[in-house]
Amino acid sequence: MIRLSNVSHTYGDEPVLEDLSMSVDPGEVLAIIGPSGVGKTTLLRVLALFVRPSSGTTELDGRAVWSASESERLALRRRIGMVFQEASLFDASVVRNVEYGLRVRESWRERLRSQFRSVVGANGTPEAVREALEVVGLGDKLEQDADSLSGGEAQRVSFARALAYDPKYLMLDEPTSDLDPRNTGVIEDAIGTARKRGIGVVVATHDMHQAERIADRVGVLLGDGFSEVGPTERVFEDPTDDRTRKFISGELVY
Amino acid sequence: MPFEPAVDLLPALLDSPFREGYVPSIVYVSLYVSVIAVSLSTLVSVPVAIVMGFVDFRGKQFVKSVINTGMGFPSVVVGLLVLFAVSNQGPLGSLELIFTKEAMIMSQFVLATPPITAISLAAVTGVEGNVRDAARVLGGTRLDVALVVIKEARYGIATAVLAGFGRAISEVGSVLIVGGNITSSDGISKTRTLTTAVQLEARQGRYETAMVLGAVLVAIVLLVNAVVVRLGDTGGMGR
Numbered sequence: 156m157i158r159l160s161n162v163s164h165t166y167g168d169e170p171v172l173e174d175l176s177m178s179v180d181p182g183e184v185l186a187i188i189g190p191s192g193v194g195k196t197t198l199l200r201v202l203a204l205f206v207r208p209s210s211g212t213t214e215l216d217g218r219a220v221w222s223a224s225e226s227e228r229l230a231l232r233r234r235i236g237m238v239f240q241e242a243s244l245f246d247a248s249v250v251r252n253v254e255y256g257l258r259v260r261e262s263w264r265e266r267l268r269s270q271f272r273s274v275v276g277a278n279g280t281p282e283a284v285r286e287a288l289e290v291v292g293l294g295d296k297l298e299q300d301a302d303s304l305s306g307g308e309a310q311r312v313s314f315a316r317a318l319a320y321d322p323k324y325l326m327l328d329e330p331t332s333d334l335d336p337r338n339t340g341v342i343e344d345a346i347g348t349a350r351k352r353g354i355g356v357v358v359a360t361h362d363m364h365q366a367e368r369i370a371d372r373v374g375v376l377l378g379d380g381f382s383e384v385g386p387t388e389r390v391f392e393d394p395t396d397d398r399t400r401k402f403i404s405g406e407l408v409y
Numbered sequence: 410m411p412f413e414p415a416v417d418l419l420p421a422l423l424d425s426p427f428r429e430g431y432v433p434s435i436v437y438v439s440l441y442v443s444v445i446a447v448s449l450s451t452l453v454s455v456p457v458a459i460v461m462g463f464v465d466f467r468g469k470q471f472v473k474s475v476i477n478t479g480m481g482f483p484s485v486v487v488g489l490l491v492l493f494a495v496s497n498q499g500p501l502g503s504l505e506l507i508f509t510k511e512a513m514i515m516s517q518f519v520l521a522t523p524p525i526t527a528i529s530l531a532a533v534t535g536v537e538g539n540v541r542d543a544a545r546v547l548g549g550t551r552l553d554v555a556l557v558v559i560k561e562a563r564y565g566i567a568t569a570v571l572a573g574f575g576r577a578i579s580e581v582g583s584v585l586i587v588g589g590n591i592t593s594s595d596g597i598s599k600t601r602t603l604t605t606a607v608q609l610e611a612r613q614g615r616y617e618t619a620m621v622l623g624a625v626l627v628a629i630v631l632l633v634n635a636v637v638v639r640l641g642d643t644g645g646m647g648r
Contacts, residue, residue, distance in 0.1 A: 229550065241539055244561070245561065259547065260548060317547070
């Protein structure tokens with residue numbers, strides 16, 4: 156479980172997250188909805204152990220992350236994957252991109268060996284890489300250059316890259332905001348696959364219908380923290396918080 | 410005697426700059442000095458560029474200005490400074506480096522490092538932040554992130570190395586001052602490079618041979634460019 160307790164974060168003088176507490180379990184999909192600029196990306200970066208919040212505690216599987224040693228924190232960080240809003244692929248082939256997470260987890264000796272094998276052309280594609288690419292429907296694009304992919308394909312590769320090393324938790328920052336319905340469908344199916352594998356998925360999205368389709372729980376982030384966190388159906392059908400109700404019905408415009 | 414003029418010509422031929430082994434020896438000295446100097450510069454410049462691209466520290470802008478000034482530093486002044494350093498009274502006098510290839514490497518190193526650092530820094534800074542973030546979030550250590558940045562910036566870094574190599578191999582002033590443009594008694598180059606040889610030929614009015622040596626210099630620069638570009642393009646960088 157990832158647990159945030161009383162987390163606040165500021166950029167310079169500007170507060171982004173204020174006294175926020177939440178948790179994510181393995182095998183659940185939690186959607187974070189809220190207007191732009193409300194701190195969804197920052198929250199995801201805190202959950203991915205990528206940003207140290209200005210105050211509050213971040214725990215992963217019972218371990219306080221930011222008071223752990225650097226090597227332990229690296230090990231904790233490696234249980235989590237994150238997909239950014241832009242695909243952010245490396246200038247290399249699809250397979251090189253997707254296997255990156257596996258490579259950095261190898262010892263230097265193993266890495267040198269596979270580097271050598273790839274130079275002499277004897278390097279097989281790891282099964283996990285194939286599988287991850289098949290989840291996003293790109294099993295036939297292994298050798299293609301990343302920069303020759305369409306935007307939708309690039310985002311799908313980015314998803315596969317995070318899935319390949321079998322993280323326990325996956326943070327997705329607006330993973331479909333620039334995608335057409337077909338690519339969006341592929342990503343949403345892949346989120347379902349990740350959930351079945353027992354991965355805890357957090358999706359930041361401004362698409363409320365998407366949240367309704369894929370999430371077990373929804374957190375509504377409005378300015379100063381969560382206005383409401385709860386089971387998807389309950390939050391959408393019967394929000395207890397007045398501002399949540401207004402936001403969902405479109406009355407509350409930012 | 411019908412053969413006499415030919416016999417008279419023989420010493421002149423032997424005296425020509427194209428005596429056996431002469432051209433290869435000056436090509437060798439040129440390449441030896443430039444390649445070693447540029448390699449050393451690269452070993453210093455790329456890590457410096459990476460650190461400057463990653464870390465914010467006080468005085469960073471000042472260091473950048475120093476590097477940029479270094480790009481335009483007059484080579485004869487560098488030559489003079491290195492000459493003072495290696496001369497008998499200089500701090501490195503005991504190493505007896507004056508008029509040696511090593512002294513030439515020192516001055517080439519000083520000349521090539523600023524452009525390699527500045528262009529590498531531009532290339533490293535040009536790697537998008539979200540690619541760095543991706544490497545980190547996928548489980549990379551700081552070293553892994555640095556390696557990704559080097560890989561992403563490989564074309565820019567290759568350009569930087571080429572610019573440094575171009576500056577080093579076409580350099581005349583400083584290598585003339587610290588190297589002395591010396592050949593041994595058998596005509597084989599000790600510290601004579603293609604550039605100083607061209608300068609000598611031209612000064613003595615032998616323009617054809619100067620042109621030929623100049624052409625050899627241009628050919629080498631072209632060849633090195635082609636090889637580096639090709640390395641950057643293909644599997645050499647682990648694509």
